[in-house]
Amino acid sequence: MPPDLLHDMVAHIVPLVPALPVSAFVAILLPRLFGCAMSERYTYAVVSVGVLGATLFVGMLAALLLAGLGTPSVVGAGRWFAVGHDVFEVTFGLDALGLAYGGFSLLMVALVAAFSRRYLHREQGFHRFYALLMLFAAGLALVSLAGSLDMLLIGWELVGISSTLLIAFFNQRPGPVRNALRAFVTYRACDVGLVLAIVCLHVNFGDADFVRAEGAAWLGMPQRAAAGLALLIGFSLVFAAMGKSAQVPFSGWLPRAMEGPTPSSAIFYGALSVHLGPFLLLRCHEQVHASPLIGGALIVIGLATTAHGALVGRVQTDIKSMLAYGSVTQVGLIMAEIGLGLHLLALLHIIGHAGYRTLQILRAPSLLHDRHHLEQMLGHHVSHAADLDSGSNRWLTLPRVYRHALERGGLDAVLTDRLLGTLLDGLRRLDAVEQRWSGCLARRLLAVLPRGRRRLRAEEKAHVS
Amino acid sequence: MYPDLMLTAGITCAMLGALLSVLAPDRVVARRAATGALATATLVVGVGLLLHLPERSTLALTPELPWLSARVIAFAALGSGVVALALSPVLRMSRYDLAVLCVLVATAAAVPFAASPWLVCALPLVGFAAATASLAYSRHGCEAAALLVFLPGLLSVLAAVALGLDTASGFAAGLWLLTLVAAPPLHAWYLRLAQALPLNLFAGVVILQASVLESAVAAVPEAVQANVSWLLALAALINSLLAVSQRDARRAAACIVASQLAVGGFAEFSTGEAAVVGGTFVLLTVVTASTGFVLLLGALEARLGTALSLVRPQGCYESWPRLANAFLVLGLVSAGLPLTLGYVASDLVLRGAFAGAAVPTTLVVVSGALNAMTMMKMYLYLFQGAAGRAQPSDLRPRELTVTFGLMVSAFAFAFGLLPG
The missing domain is CATH 1.20.5 (Single alpha-helices involved in coiled-coils or other helix-helix interfaces)
Known part of the structure; x- marks a missing residue:
């Protein structure tokens, strides 16, 4: 196939990946805005077309890349607006990192969408849930396939908004509403870092585009800044990642976010949303390693988060909080891996952890049922593995440690x-x-x-x- | 020439709307007449704009920019005026209030075409005098607030007079502008106004403020522009901090709008090309989206019949899904949701202003984040919660149509109609 034709084909396919979920979002919301009550079947059909279509296109792009018909590159899809030298180019990046994370994300969204059809059947917010799930899918597709930090920011914000609105899903109780606000405040406060990094890059270098460096496995942001500016940009990016990924001291919102419906908790805080911080740092790995200070800070933050999550998670009395702190622990480790430069390990860790944690959270509501089933099969009572006075947890019985864990570190x-x-x-x-x-x-x-x-x-x- | 003629015709139509609403036999007829007149005005100005848009469609910093941005702001002001009238609750808005709203909108449409800086300063006086009269006439116990509101109008005249004097002009014009955008500590009049006026009338004041800011650069001497720009960035941050701490929804909304107006003013005074264009977009966002969420706040208040508190979640999403969704969309557009007009505006301002003024631009970034937090708090606390199912009705077809039109126009401005 001629390279030009291939490039044109790819350039036409890539924008469809986020466009399909966005269309599904509009198709669910618009009739409801004008008072047309659509059936659950209609909503599910629209979601199926949106997610499966997007997944199919990502699969096609990955196949083209794997077959050697294309190289990792940035594909332009037009111009949004331009004033003088300041141009907003709509670009998409096609590389192993983006396609792996994007494909995996859409697959998980499809699985959760299928699971939720029965789980949320006749729930009052059924359509709202699916509409927000589609907004989330579009955000994820944009983040994974972004060709520049500007494009990534759009997806980043969409993920934040959909996450907030899903935490407040059960809106007749004040608790979820307050927790949603808390998550949004953390997101927005830390997004300031990402916005400042983008503005600094634009002002100093004229763009914030991803490019493929010599010998690099995937697209990234080239390190062009002098020492002081590089520190500012690097720390801004780390700050942005800390909020989205619930790193210490911003980890308090994550267990509270579990008040949303279980499927959304699974996909947001077990699988995809919580890993966007590490994904951003993998994309901008050159900025992270521009100075040993940034890498060192990332390792310290990651390990501190791991220790905090592991300690606090052990004294939680409900399963979803326990799993939330489990996520915090693992994401902390991933951050430390990125700080150490183990990028491929971090990517594998993200995918492995996301899949496993999603399964755990989706099974969480059936935990008691599963336990009774197991005990019936065994014919005797199964002891609780996490009893405080057993084995590795014995040190938790120290009053100070226990109190510290119970108060979530006082953070x-x-x-x-x-x-x-x-x-x-x-x-x-x-x-x-x-x-x-x-x-x-x-x-x-x-x-x-x-x-x-x-x-x-x-x-x-x-x-x- | 034709666009100017059509603009004059549009402004005349808007003033005619004021006259018709005063002469109408009752409030319903007054509202219909005023809405019809303003809709005609919007149509006339819109057609005039469209006729000349193909040859001047880019918003770059060219000699065409003031021409195009002034007309676009005038068009948006008239359009938002129609929405403000259509969403006005009949029981709370007298015929005189409707007339005042028409006068405010007509003044807002006229200000960008003021021939001299003196007029830019003096014209808002008409609007503020109208708002003051409305307060003093119809709201018992608000005479004091009315006098406070008269303060910016008085300053307008002082600034206009001082523009003729070399020594005082910079100080007077700066003070006038900072009072106009309600920069703390000169914001008392604004918060009192937001608490005392019907929110539809307050929206009219916001439209007028945005329109005046569009032309404010001409009125402020060059020597003080950098200082005023710094102060505006600071005002944006302080207002957004005040917004976060508010427990009353009206005051919170007023603080958010004041913060956004200050950002618009900051961008207009910037030296960067993108920031100046971005400033126009910020003001356009204020005229459409921010006005829209203020109006929807008014619609919610009219339904509940009580002051809206932000102390705890007390809404009922299931009773007003359309109202809630429209508020969320307009609020997020106003706060800079990606893919919307607000995003284009903030993106251009930040890119354009950072090189020349890094610290003030950082303040603007932080104020944007704080405004988004307050906006989300308002949505969550006013529309979500355990208020129970037996709540008053959702948006009616008339209200839904104009609100939807406002949302579509906010997206249309962001996609293709204006950006080059």
């Missing part, structure tokens, strides 16, 4: 009560002062008018009486 208290709480208190005091002085000024102004004076007198009388 939540420091972040929400002391840091955020103090800031909000200060702002509210400032606001109260503003209200007081403007009220006082308004009363003085009011006293100037005859009608105002009458009104003030009436208010005083009412106050006295």
